[in-house]
Amino acid sequence: MTFLEKWLYIIRNCSFDNSYKAAWAKAITEIAVEYDFHQPIGSTMQIGLEAIAKKVIRYYFEQTIFFDLKQSPNPNKPPKIVSLVKELIAEYQKATQSAQPVKWFRSNIEVICKMQYEKTVKQVKTALKADVSYRFLTVEGKVVDDAYNYERNADFLYIAADNMRELKENSLIVFDAINYRWSQMLENFNHSPRICKKVKIIDEDKVRRKPLTKFFQLIAAENPDHICFHCGKKIIDETPAIDHVIPWSYLYSDDLWNLVILTKHVTQANQMSFQAKQ
Template identity: 40%
Template sequence: MEDYIKNWNKIISNCSFDNTYKMAWAKAIVETAISKDIDSALIISFEEIAELFLKYYWNQTIYFNLTQGSSLKKIPEALKYTKNLIDLYYAKKGDYFPQRYEKIIFEDFGIESEKNKTIKKIVKTLGQDVSWRFMNLSGETYPLYELVENQVVLSLENAKLLKKYSDFLFPMINYRWTQMLESFNHSPRISSKVRAIDEDSIKKRNNLNKFREFLDLEFSDNKRYCFYCGKEIVDDDLTIDHVIPWSFMYSDDIWNLVYCHRSENSSKSNRIPEETDVKALECRNKLLLEKLTENKISSKRVDELQLAIEKDYVKKFWISSRG
């Protein structure tokens, strides 16, 4: 392997970090090298890199709200700008269903100019920090590229090497990014989330109706009641909700699923539940297990419910979700 690629690998594997900027920077440069026909020196504008930053952080935030830095009080500026744009997008869209950055036509929502302003803000952040810091490791500077007026300049030879070894570098970058995220986040299945975003294979919300045969047994009068308000729910207004948000759990678990009204499900969105809801869910799970046992229901769902009660999953995952 050429020394140039070894140096990329050395920095990716050993760089210090208090946020994920360096991995986003590395990924953006390699992704750009792959996307272009290279027959001369490769010049990448900070604007191109900034939009890729926005794409990466948008997708990781809108689906899983992943923390990208070590400080909960001071989030990385690029992530802050991204979150502000997501909030504006949701406000214009009128619902909270996530969508990948690259599939959104921002003009349709009247926020194209806000997107461009966000990119310009990220450009400024790149120039102040990661663009030059990325090449420094243990007191030594590795000449991976040149910086010229908010542009990354790679020689023809080095650009071709990045493209040639992209299949080696991408897994390294994703692995290191995942390590960083695991140190910043308490949520489960980080590697699955990162891989799903990168491969555009985020699993769709499953149809939760298969859980009804179990959840119905909580009630003895053949009616269904809302977990949050306690009122009866008519069939047309019935939904099944993840008490601890799906975006955190990235799974459908019977011990975390309840009936509620559609309006309450929509307004709750990805909000972390209050302690009163957590205690109510713990009581519900014990009651549901009793009902399932009384009715001699034997299923892996029952086993999962019993294990969740024994291992105190509700409280443990709720505490983790609060950060």
């Protein structure tokens, strides 16, 4: 594989433990784009983890201060870097006496919260060393060779200048791949709006809806009298059905908040409508 193929392979197949790898890949690609290449063919570039850390902080700052997006599957145990960025945001909002979301480059946070920012950079750098730097290259238990060289706990990684130039020349493709993979992760962790799931599902051979019967007890706990959501009457002479308020064909998901009890004839009408659209 070429370097670009390896880079895209890692991005498209990295694990969903958290979004660190997407942030790491985006930072290195961005460094490649910013670099003015003058190195001879066959030379090697040195990239500092501090430079990567600063970019990672910016990514998480904006995703958090604007949307408070979860970056891992466990909301009670956020990734260390996200927690550090949240502390930086809290310090910034305290200093500015404003909770108004602001883009990183307009925040002047490096000056307003200079000490906290510098502390956060060091802490994020340490976290990247411990967790991301060497693990990024491992996909499904196998290390992808020759993407870059990194020795554990080092402050720098080394990557061929020709590979960085290839990243720069193909940056639009790479950023699209990173953003799509990152969006997939965020939609797994945040559940909505599932835009990536909608994009992915059109590539599948057939759209399949899963039975909703497993949710009946949970829905019935909130509606023990089995009142039909559609007509408002108690369902007596039939087994209540379960269906979506916002159509499944719009969300492509079975979120509990979107499920209600209905009479069967209403559900059948909804299913006929869905089949007609297919």
